[in-house]
Amino acid sequence: METDFLYRQIADPIEQQILTGILPTGTKLWSLRTLSREYGISQNTALNVYYYLEAKNLIESRPQSGYYVKYSPIKKVQQASLPSPRAVLADDSYWVHSVYQNIGQDHPLAMAHPGEALLPIAKLNKALIQASRSLQGSGVLYEKPEGNAELRKQVARWSFPLREDEIITTHGCLNAISLCLLSLTQPGDTIIVESPVSFGMLQVAKSLSLKIIELPTHPEYGISLLALERNLKKRRIAACLFIPTFSNPLGFCMSDEDKWKLVQLCEKYQVPLIENDINADVHFGKKRPKSCKSFDKSGIVLWCGSVSKTLAPGYRVGWVAPGRFYHEVLKTKIQHQISSTSITQEVIAHYLRTGRYEHHLRKLRVSLQAQLLHFQKAIADYFPRSTKVTSPQGGFTIWVQLHKDLNTLEIFEQCKKYDVSFAPGALFSLQHLYSNCLRLNFSLGWNSEVEEKLERLGEILKKA
Amino acid sequence: METDFLYRQIADPIEQQILTGILPTGTKLWSLRTLSREYGISQNTALNVYYYLEAKNLIESRPQSGYYVKYSPIKKVQQASLPSPRAVLADDSYWVHSVYQNIGQDHPLAMAHPGEALLPIAKLNKALIQASRSLQGSGVLYEKPEGNAELRKQVARWSFPLREDEIITTHGCLNAISLCLLSLTQPGDTIIVESPVSFGMLQVAKSLSLKIIELPTHPEYGISLLALERNLKKRRIAACLFIPTFSNPLGFCMSDEDKWKLVQLCEKYQVPLIENDINADVHFGKKRPKSCKSFDKSGIVLWCGSVSKTLAPGYRVGWVAPGRFYHEVLKTKIQHQISSTSITQEVIAHYLRTGRYEHHLRKLRVSLQAQLLHFQKAIADYFPRSTKVTSPQGGFTIWVQLHKDLNTLEIFEQCKKYDVSFAPGALFSLQHLYSNCLRLNFSLGWNSEVEEKLERLGEILKKA
Numbered sequence: 001m002e003t004d005f006l007y008r009q010i011a012d013p014i015e016q017q018i019l020t021g022i023l024p025t026g027t028k029l030w031s032l033r034t035l036s037r038e039y040g041i042s043q044n045t046a047l048n049v050y051y052y053l054e055a056k057n058l059i060e061s062r063p064q065s066g067y068y069v070k071y072s073p074i075k076k077v078q079q080a081s082l083p084s085p086r087a088v089l090a091d092d093s094y095w096v097h098s099v100y101q102n103i104g105q106d107h108p109l110a111m112a113h114p115g116e117a118l119l120p121i122a123k124l125n126k127a128l129i130q131a132s133r134s135l136q137g138s139g140v141l142y143e144k145p146e147g148n149a150e151l152r153k154q155v156a157r158w159s160f161p162l163r164e165d166e167i168i169t170t171h172g173c174l175n176a177i178s179l180c181l182l183s184l185t186q187p188g189d190t191i192i193v194e195s196p197v198s199f200g201m202l203q204v205a206k207s208l209s210l211k212i213i214e215l216p217t218h219p220e221y222g223i224s225l226l227a228l229e230r231n232l233k234k235r236r237i238a239a240c241l242f243i244p245t246f247s248n249p250l251g252f253c254m255s256d257e258d259k260w261k262l263v264q265l266c267e268k269y270q271v272p273l274i275e276n277d278i279n280a281d282v283h284f285g286k287k288r289p290k291s292c293k294s295f296d297k298s299g300i301v302l303w304c305g306s307v308s309k310t311l312a313p314g315y316r317v318g319w320v321a322p323g324r325f326y327h328e329v330l331k332t333k334i335q336h337q338i339s340s341t342s343i344t345q346e347v348i349a350h351y352l353r354t355g356r357y358e359h360h361l362r363k364l365r366v367s368l369q370a371q372l373l374h375f376q377k378a379i380a381d382y383f384p385r386s387t388k389v390t391s392p393q394g395g396f397t398i399w400v401q402l403h404k405d406l407n408t409l410e411i412f413e414q415c416k417k418y419d420v421s422f423a424p425g426a427l428f429s430l431q432h433l434y435s436n437c438l439r440l441n442f443s444l445g446w447n448s449e450v451e452e453k454l455e456r457l458g459e460i461l462k463k464a
Numbered sequence: 465m466e467t468d469f470l471y472r473q474i475a476d477p478i479e480q481q482i483l484t485g486i487l488p489t490g491t492k493l494w495s496l497r498t499l500s501r502e503y504g505i506s507q508n509t510a511l512n513v514y515y516y517l518e519a520k521n522l523i524e525s526r527p528q529s530g531y532y533v534k535y536s537p538i539k540k541v542q543q544a545s546l547p548s549p550r551a552v553l554a555d556d557s558y559w560v561h562s563v564y565q566n567i568g569q570d571h572p573l574a575m576a577h578p579g580e581a582l583l584p585i586a587k588l589n590k591a592l593i594q595a596s597r598s599l600q601g602s603g604v605l606y607e608k609p610e611g612n613a614e615l616r617k618q619v620a621r622w623s624f625p626l627r628e629d630e631i632i633t634t635h636g637c638l639n640a641i642s643l644c645l646l647s648l649t650q651p652g653d654t655i656i657v658e659s660p661v662s663f664g665m666l667q668v669a670k671s672l673s674l675k676i677i678e679l680p681t682h683p684e685y686g687i688s689l690l691a692l693e694r695n696l697k698k699r700r701i702a703a704c705l706f707i708p709t710f711s712n713p714l715g716f717c718m719s720d721e722d723k724w725k726l727v728q729l730c731e732k733y734q735v736p737l738i739e740n741d742i743n744a745d746v747h748f749g750k751k752r753p754k755s756c757k758s759f760d761k762s763g764i765v766l767w768c769g770s771v772s773k774t775l776a777p778g779y780r781v782g783w784v785a786p787g788r789f790y791h792e793v794l795k796t797k798i799q800h801q802i803s804s805t806s807i808t809q810e811v812i813a814h815y816l817r818t819g820r821y822e823h824h825l826r827k828l829r830v831s832l833q834a835q836l837l838h839f840q841k842a843i844a845d846y847f848p849r850s851t852k853v854t855s856p857q858g859g860f861t862i863w864v865q866l867h868k869d870l871n872t873l874e875i876f877e878q879c880k881k882y883d884v885s886f887a888p889g890a891l892f893s894l895q896h897l898y899s900n901c902l903r904l905n906f907s908l909g910w911n912s913e914v915e916e917k918l919e920r921l922g923e924i925l926k927k928a
Binding site: 113121122129137138139142143172175178182186200203206207209311312316335338340342344 | 580601602795796798807808
């Protein structure tokens, strides 16, 4: 662990220099011998520094020559979105059904979760067998509606000091959000979301006949708190629903200060804040960013999470800490599904308790960041020159902004015959915005096939 | 199997004679020798006849003496319910919260599912390990929204000829019903249910702000089709929601003819019929009764089921065949939970495919019927003389009707200190009916502790 710490101390500043362009692509790096001498470290540690940077796809080793920077700087999406301030009923008009039909297991570039190769399937399998032995009734019996006690304890311990009796387990994060909305809203009510917003959020709102206000949102700093307060002042809002940490699709992470302000605003206007925190474990910075929930003194925040994107999508294990709405949400859960699957909750509880989840996450984060850099490089190399992309600080998705005249819905149709896919920008708003944008899932495991698909997509875009 | 068949041929008519009182309690039965001579069967088969009747708690063997009838005839609930024809908004007024809080794992007499001892936990555990090997990705990956293909195939094969692509798996039967109601109704809409009705149905309706019409219902023949048509004629009904086979709490099974008529009515007035068929596998007669779905030519029936009550409550595996509403229900599932737990679906698919489920059910049915008879006898022995009970033809619950001045909500409170519980009748209606009734779960495994509890309950009722 000591070595581990040491090589990161040296690698991190080099990484920053590469990302900011101080060390441009092609720069030859110090030899291992020089590096070890200059820093007073062993050659082995020096090697670990370069292995780490290579794994992140920031440098490459050329035989008989040494290590070279190979990162391509990207053009960043830097303007905030500007949706109209009106409330729009989430209905089928936005719902590009034929598009959604094509987004599925066969089109992983269009999704927002990691590929199979990144999940610890064999280890989970072992934990499953252990859990079937340790759990009374082997998971055949009903779990309590509030969920597996050990899992709630581990989740409470995991991110910040919550108590286990504040947490209710759910059938995944979307199910947690669905239970919150079912508890807090009536059809015709208005909720506020960021823009562009994950289409999963639009779908569940549609199912409940909610009206939606989309907020101006900056690709790096997140939602406009000014616009939020204007709306909160003006009309009755049933709930805010945000992904403040590594939003999907943009990947921004709001600052601690803005999160604190956001909670204050919700408290001031007494509007519940549903915080979708599903991506927070996948941070490319050193620490898990704080959640809004951690700034919540009065219980106005309903904090939702799961391991569906980081560990085991098929387990359907998620949770919600609904603050002062605990009893409403628990009642809604009982009313719609009684309890959650027993055995998979126990497996995840084991995995958290033994530290295996943290171990897995450490590897996952490095892999994902490396893949992000691969994607950014491929986009810089293959997509039209005017293309801008986001620089997500965590999560799984990258947002691509093309020339304003391009229509990604049309291009989506053309791409079908080339076996290339993505999520068209129009899906991420109810206001016919983002038709020149698209979202890509960068978490698939980089290989020549993926690179080829991006190259093909780039060619199609250049023609269009 | 030949012997199996033979002893049932002889035992069944004797059973009928006992149940109808032709052979009263205390009657000495033929000796094994006489029985084998009269029927021309082996003494071994004769022994099987008496073993079978003894397992059902209909006869007892007295040492050195022979076999005697020991069944106590019961007074049956025979009058149909008469709820008012008005539509009542499902709200908190009916919701006796403190009662529900006390209904839980510690009060199994109040529930409606089998005790742990009746579930094949060890065998399911083995199947779980097999499933984790056979399923691609060991259940870690997302299942398709429509669910595990093998499970859908087996469910389709199981009860009647449906195609697997007509079925969507769900997170249990209540979740299936919830998805149907979310797809078919808007708040303020009216649905029709039987009366008394399982409070689970009232709860999900409450969560969705639905109005409820309760139909007059006969404890043996089921809902009044006349009353149903009157209502369908009079106003817009968003859906019918019934348990036509072994209803909870009454245990009736509607005749094939009435089920056919019910489907015709729904078709005539174009009102979707949500059929809760969760109890149909637990039939005390020879065959699984036909479902309404089997009479459905036009897709007006949404057929819901699960293995939560017969095999593995904690697995949360259920399904719905939504007929012509397939796409709406699938969309609703995606909107609220994406997909169901992968691994538990695979285990149940195995269990169905290999015939182990049918094997398990054969034993379960005999055990449950024996326990029902134990309960009916204990009620006849210990409860006040005027007590009437239902004679369920399947399922898990028995409905007890006491003297009209008794209030089971009050008695429920008194019972707390005696560690006895039940589900008070008031929970089963929105119209302040059934305050002199209660529901018991007879599926707990009969033993002296359960008998003692019923004796204690009987004493409390006699005092009250």
